[in-house]
Amino acid sequence: xxxxxxxxxxxxxxxxxxxxxxxxxxxxxxxxxxxxxxxxxxxxxxxxxxxxxxxxxxxxxxxxxxxxxxxxxxxxxxxxxxxxxxxxxxxxxxxxxxxxxxxxxxxxxxxxxxxxxxxxxxxxxxxxxxxxxxxxxxxxxxxxxxxxxxxxxxxxxxxxxxxxxxxxxxxxxxxxxxxxxxxxxxxxxxxxxxxxxxxxxxxxxxxxxxxxxxxxxxxxxxxxxxxxxxxxxxxxxxxxxxxxxxxxxxxxxxxxxxxxxxxxxxxxxxxxxxxxxxxxxxxxxxxxxxxxxxxxxxxxxxxxxxxxxxxxxxxxxxxxxxxxxxxxxxxxxxxxxxxxxxxxxxxxxxxxxxxxxxxxxxxxxxxxxxxxxxxxxxxxxxxxxx
Amino acid sequence: xxxxxxxxxxxxxxxxxxxxxxxxxxxxxxxxxxxxxxxxxxxxxxxxxxxxxxxxxxxxxxxxxxxxxxxxxxxxxxxxxxxxxxxxxxxxxxxxxxxxxxxxxxxxxxxxxxxxxxxxxxxxxxxxxxxxxxxxxxxxxxxxxxxxxxxxxxxxxxxxxxxxxxxxxxxxxxxxxxxxxxxxxxxxxxxxxxxxxxxxxxxxxxxxxxxxxxxxxxxxxxxxxxxxxxxxxxxxxxxxxxxxxxxxxxxxxxxxxxx
Numbered sequence: 001x002x003x004x005x006x007x008x009x010x011x012x013x014x015x016x017x018x019x020x021x022x023x024x025x026x027x028x029x030x031x032x033x034x035x036x037x038x039x040x041x042x043x044x045x046x047x048x049x050x051x052x053x054x055x056x057x058x059x060x061x062x063x064x065x066x067x068x069x070x071x072x073x074x075x076x077x078x079x080x081x082x083x084x085x086x087x088x089x090x091x092x093x094x095x096x097x098x099x100x101x102x103x104x105x106x107x108x109x110x111x112x113x114x115x116x117x118x119x120x121x122x123x124x125x126x127x128x129x130x131x132x133x134x135x136x137x138x139x140x141x142x143x144x145x146x147x148x149x150x151x152x153x154x155x156x157x158x159x160x161x162x163x164x165x166x167x168x169x170x171x172x173x174x175x176x177x178x179x180x181x182x183x184x185x186x187x188x189x190x191x192x193x194x195x196x197x198x199x200x201x202x203x204x205x206x207x208x209x210x211x212x213x214x215x216x217x218x219x220x221x222x223x224x225x226x227x228x229x230x231x232x233x234x235x236x237x238x239x240x241x242x243x244x245x246x247x248x249x250x251x252x253x254x255x256x257x258x259x260x261x262x263x264x265x266x267x268x269x270x271x272x273x274x275x276x277x278x279x280x281x282x283x284x285x286x287x288x289x290x291x292x293x294x295x296x297x298x299x300x301x302x303x304x305x306x307x308x309x310x311x312x313x314x315x316x317x318x319x320x321x322x323x324x325x326x327x328x329x330x331x332x333x334x335x336x337x338x339x340x341x342x343x344x345x346x347x348x349x350x351x352x353x354x355x356x357x358x359x360x361x362x363x364x365x366x367x368x369x370x371x372x373x374x375x376x377x378x379x380x381x382x383x384x385x386x
Numbered sequence: 387x388x389x390x391x392x393x394x395x396x397x398x399x400x401x402x403x404x405x406x407x408x409x410x411x412x413x414x415x416x417x418x419x420x421x422x423x424x425x426x427x428x429x430x431x432x433x434x435x436x437x438x439x440x441x442x443x444x445x446x447x448x449x450x451x452x453x454x455x456x457x458x459x460x461x462x463x464x465x466x467x468x469x470x471x472x473x474x475x476x477x478x479x480x481x482x483x484x485x486x487x488x489x490x491x492x493x494x495x496x497x498x499x500x501x502x503x504x505x506x507x508x509x510x511x512x513x514x515x516x517x518x519x520x521x522x523x524x525x526x527x528x529x530x531x532x533x534x535x536x537x538x539x540x541x542x543x544x545x546x547x548x549x550x551x552x553x554x555x556x557x558x559x560x561x562x563x564x565x566x567x568x569x570x571x572x573x574x575x576x577x578x579x580x581x582x583x584x585x586x587x588x589x590x591x592x593x594x595x596x597x598x599x600x601x602x603x604x605x606x607x608x609x610x611x612x613x614x615x616x617x618x619x620x621x622x623x624x625x626x627x628x629x630x631x632x633x634x635x636x637x638x639x640x641x642x643x644x645x
Contacts, residue, residue, distance in 0.1 A: 031564065031565075035433070035439050055560060073410065076426075080510070081506060084505070091485060102486065136434075142475035143485055152473065158402045176435075176437065348550030349548040
């Protein structure tokens with residue numbers, strides 16, 4: 001019977017399971033004394049320091065706290081500055097909720113900003129805060145008589161970012177090197193533009209349609225036969241089965257959700273459950289004018305104000321997304337990532353947590369088909385005879 | 387409020403519904419003297435391509451801002467109206483050419499010599515006039531279970547941070563979070579508020595699983611305080627200033643794992 005026991009080995013691994021999950025490591029803050037180590041070699045991240053269980057009141061304990069704090073304060077006191085080689089300057093126009101770029105040096109504009117017909121580059125409020133905060137940009141008021149501080153920059157721009165939590169997610173992804181742009185559904189009124197992948201061809205669609213009809217005809221036929229089965233009788237009867245596949249398929253009597261064949265018309269989504277940002281993995285060939293399909297789509301919600309999306313909200317959100325898999329994807333990939341998926345960034349007063357919401361139809365994945373070897377039936381027979 | 391008091395108050399910036407601290411001196415004072423750490427939410431300019439070490443500003447929870455104002459330590463500054471004078475623009479009167487000239491002037495003063503690389507610096511805080519909001523701007527959280535439990539723990543010297551990482555309202559640290567692990571996943575409730583046993587089991591197990599405990603507590607209404615004191619003589623209300631300590635009950639749940 002070993003082959004039957006082995007079935008468990010082939011059950012797809014649930015997402016997240018098996019990855020290194022150390023709850024403690026996600027917790028809490030870093031030892032700022034370690035920051036000094038990245039000054040010389042900027043490529044390696046500092047190691048995390050050891051933390052204690054609780055204060056003991058000893059002198060060395062207090063010393064450690066003081067040292068850590070001092071390291072942090074020194075780092076926080078560092079100036080936001082850049083050299084003329086990579087100088088960016090701009091004017092914030094509150095009535096336009098955008099900044100006009102005057103000088104645009106350095107690499108940022110490969111993925112940031114938008115040029116108008118006259119060639120002037122404009123920055124969105126989150127782009128302005130991000131650049132000012134990291135010391136890459138000098139921002140001025142409309143009269144040009146004052147350099148805007150970080151504080152004033154927040155006061156001016158944050159209100160136009162559609163919530164601080166959205167800015168936090170934007171900046172977090174930018175720091176990690178992702179390319180982030182507002183989705184068309186960013187604004188309350190904006191509608192998500194659905195990017196439909198072109199269907200292979202018309203005949204393909206027709207063929208698909210016919211297959212579906214045939215499939216539903218067969219199901220109907222089976223149901224008709226099933227009506228003959230007494231309520232106390234076997235679950236299925238009256239057939240000839242030559243493989244386990246057909247038996248398993250016949251045993252699939254519980255109706256299940258399937259996205260197959262159903263053409264979804266995009267429903268309208270309501271904030272916060274709309275895509276806020278499109279995200280691309282960093283790539284040198286990226287073009288702002290022709291970014292291509294985003295690698296990820298991110299929704300931002302507030303942990304204090306928003307609830308889990310209802311089925312209707314989640315359905316509407318997913319209906320606006322294109323399918324993320326082609327026919328070459330494996331069953332495991334489809335189960336892990338779903339037919340469509342979207343990333344939800346949850347923000348609780350400055351702390352961000354990401355999760356993926358996927359549209360997965362488990363019933364469509366016939367996991368029993370994957371490892372059906374020809375000899376299975378005969379093997380089973382031989383064990384049964386014992 | 388007396389005027390010379392105001393200079394000594396910590397300024398908390400209120401922008402778009404959130405509370406921030408931009409001044410490094412204020413950050414130090416909050417951390418060293420009031421054990422309020424907040425969360426760093428800005429990019430650290432020295433090492434901008436990582437999120438392990440973040441920079442200014444510090445974001446505060448509404449409970450933190452409210453407590454600091456209630457204690458008379460801080461005031462809330464409406465940054466929008468404080469900066470209105472310098473940021474405001476008359477749409478019909480935009481003179482970009484003049485603005486550009488002025489900016490050039492501002493930027494050229496920084497350059498010492500022609501051959502050297504010029505560096506441009508952005509300050510953290512403005513010198514704008516501060517327009518403070520009254521205490522009523524933070525009063526909305528005063529009578530919430532969240533604020534009650536926050537106050538209770540803060541009074542006992544705990545550092546308190548948002549609880550998202552462990553799915554609770556707050557995390558409570560016995561000392562500065564820079565050096566110590568948190569002890570409690572905190573949930574504040576109304577005194578008579580019911581909660582499901584599943585929450586108790588789920589949170590209790592989660593807390594124990596991450597070497598912490600789940601703490602649940604609520605503010606005892608005045609009527610019930612005497613009953614409580616009668617039940618347990620150790621719970622006699624001690625007066626400390628104008629606030630009493632033992633008007634709050636709390637329980638910790640740890641999963642013992644017997645058997």
